[in-house]
Every structure is written in C-alpha cells, then in structure tokens.
Amino acid sequence: MSVxxxxxxxxxxxxxxxxxxxxxxxxxxxxVFFDDFSYTTLQDFTANGWSVRTETGHPGIAGxxxxxxxxxxxTDIDGTAQGAIRMASVTDGTGxxxxxxxxxxxxxxxxxxxxxxxxxxxxxxxxxxxxxxIQTFYAISPLKAPxxxxxxxxxxxxxxxxxxxxxxxxxxxxxxxxxxQLEPWTKVNEFTRQEGSYAGWRTLVFTVADNRVRYxxxxxxxxxxSEKVYPEDFMSINFNLWFMPKGADDSVGPVDSPERRxxxxxxxxxxxxxxxxxxxxxxxxxxxxxRKHQVKYxxxxxxxxxxxxxxxxx
Numbered sequence: 001m002s003v004x005x006x007x008x009x010x011x012x013x014x015x016x017x018x019x020x021x022x023x024x025x026x027x028x029x030x031x032v033f034f035d036d037f038s039y040t041t042l043q044d045f046t047a048n049g050w051s052v053r054t055e056t057g058h059p060g061i062a063g064x065x066x067x068x069x070x071x072x073x074x075t076d077i078d079g080t081a082q083g084a085i086r087m088a089s090v091t092d093g094t095g096x097x098x099x100x101x102x103x104x105x106x107x108x109x110x111x112x113x114x115x116x117x118x119x120x121x122x123x124x125x126x127x128x129x130x131x132x133x134i135q136t137f138y139a140i141s142p143l144k145a146p147x148x149x150x151x152x153x154x155x156x157x158x159x160x161x162x163x164x165x166x167x168x169x170x171x172x173x174x175x176x177x178x179x180x181q182l183e184p185w186t187k188v189n190e191f192t193r194q195e196g197s198y199a200g201w202r203t204l205v206f207t208v209a210d211n212r213v214r215y216x217x218x219x220x221x222x223x224x225x226s227e228k229v230y231p232e233d234f235m236s237i238n239f240n241l242w243f244m245p246k247g248a249d250d251s252v253g254p255v256d257s258p259e260r261r262x263x264x265x266x267x268x269x270x271x272x273x274x275x276x277x278x279x280x281x282x283x284x285x286x287x288x289x290x291r292k293h294q295v296k297y298x299x300x301x302x303x304x305x306x307x308x309x310x311x312x313x314x
C-alpha cells in the first residue's frame with residue numbers, strides 16, 4: 001500500500017494510506033468523523049467502531065428481532081461506485097417474522113454538524129406495499145429514566161406510507177426531543193413534517209449549535225427547532241429501518257397480507273464535525289475532498305473520559 005500525505009479542505013486530517021486517518025499535531029482540534037462505507041465484511045465494519053443492534057424492544061413491532069442479517073455492502077447502488085451500506089428489514093405481518101435493522105457509532109457526539117447521503121425508497125423491494133415503515137438518520141442518547149431531562153435526540157425520518165397519526169402519504173419528518181416516557185406515552189419535542197416523496201439519494205444535514213437545531217435536505221433549510229429541545233447530552237450516530245406496530249403486526253392496518261415483504265435503505269457516507277455549524281455546501285466540499293484523496297474512514301472525535309457507554313438500542 002502506498003503512503004500519501006495531504007492536507008484536506010478545512011484542515012481535516014493527515015492521512016496514511018487509504019484507511020483510517022491520524023490527527024496531525026497542528027490539527028488536533030479538528031474533530032472530524034467520516035465513513036465512506038467502503039466495506040466488504042461486517043467484521044471490518046465493526047472494527048471501525050460501529051455496532052449492530054441485537055437488543056429487542058422499543059421501537060417497532062413487539063416480538064420482532066433486531067440483527068445484522070439485514071446489513072450488506074454494495075458498490076453498485078444507482079451509480080454509487082465508492083461503497084454504500086444497505087439496511088434490509090422484513091416482515092410478513094407478524095412480530096415473530098419481523099426483523100428490524102439498526103447500526104450505531106460511539107456516544108461522543110453533541111454540538112456540531114451531522115450529515116449523511118441516504119437513498120430512500122417509496123416501495124418495498126418485493127411483496128405488498130403499505131407498511132408504516134420508518135427510514136432514518138439520527139443521533140440519540142440513552143433514556144436514563146422516564147422524562148429524563150438530559151435526554152437528547154435529533155431525527156430525520158422518512159415515512160413513505162405515512163404514520164405517526166398522519167395521512168397515509170409520503171412525508172419527511174424532523175424531530176428534536178427534549179424527553180419522553182413510554183407508559184403512559186408522554187413526549188416533549190418539536191417536529192416538522194413535509195409531505196411529498198423523498199425517494200432516491202438525499203443529502204441530509206443537521207447542525208446543533210447556538211441553541212438551535214437546524215435541518216437541511218439537499219442543501220435547503222427544512223426546519224429549525226428551538227433551545228427548548230436543544231441536546232444536552234452526548235449522543236451516538238444511528239441509522240435504522242423499522243416498522244410501526246400499526247399495519248405490521250396482528251392489528252388491523254394498511255397491509256392485510258401474510259406475504260413477506262422487504263424494505264431497503266442505503267447510506268453512501270456519513271460525516272460529523274464537532275463544534276462547528278457547517279453549511280450543506282461546506283459539507284459537500286469536505287466530503288468531495290476526502291473522497292478525492294481516497295479517504296475511506298477517519299475518526300478524530302475525542303471520546304469522553306472515561307468513554308461513555310454506547311448501547312445500540314433505544
């Protein structure tokens with residue numbers, strides 16, 4: 001493997017080879033995380049700090065499993081030759097035969113810029129359509145107790161068949177959470193919903209800075225949420241693909257069929273820069289520069305000391 005050194009846009013890193021990047025002495029405050037998802041095995045994926053959810057429970061269908069069976073790696077998704085990760089979740093209308101998919105990175109992210117290029121779909125890969133399926137990119141901290149005031153969560157959620165009590169129309173949701181409890185269901189959050197299909201590749205950016213959380217889709221401001229729901233705790237970076245109970249269990253819902261169906265969500269890359277609110281255009285330039293120099297993965301974001309527990313679940 002040849003060794004090359006470069007200084008990336010915004011002084012991101014010094015790199016050795018084509019793998020992980022080391023922090024240069026004069027760039028120790030840059031705090032950048034990037035993954036191009038150019039993997040061939042799950043072992044290599046988890047070696048770079050990712051974990052796959054296996055814990056059962058909320059959210060989703062009671063009795064469903066969460067596992068790495070739905071994770072695969074590709075270089076041929078709609079022109080994406082540099083690598084992408086796919087989540088595939090399945091159901092046949094029962095909890096016993098439903099599999100959700102989620103993967104998570106370490107809980108060490110709070111203020112700064114979060115971004116990902118994601119491929120959403122309006123229909124299943126096969127089987128009957130209509131399940132209230134949730135396709136996501138988000139950051140989250142554990143809920144230490146019901147109505148925990150330090151709880152933090154910032155979500156992009158695409159619902160191609162509706163959900164959350166809204167009409168059965170495709171819509172993008174962004175939600176910033178102050179706190180919640182499951183029983184009885186109580187929530188404190190701010191959300192923005194915009195109807196319309198978001199199928200295809202979408203560049204999602206949200207910034208946590210100056211007591212505001214701002215969400216962008218394809219370079220345009222989508223929502224701004226207030227200091228009332230501003231994240232207060234360190235979060236992990238997550239993606240998941242799951243089914244709401246309505247329509248994907250034994251209750252009456254939009255899909256009344258025992259036939260198996262499978263939904264996909266793909267992610268081309270993920271990026272975070274700690275402590276700085278970057279514009280979507282700055283993010284795109286930074287990612288392009290990293291790819292130009294064949295950076296596949298870098299992690300300069302410091303762990304808390306001691307490192308925080310990072311459960312891959314709720």
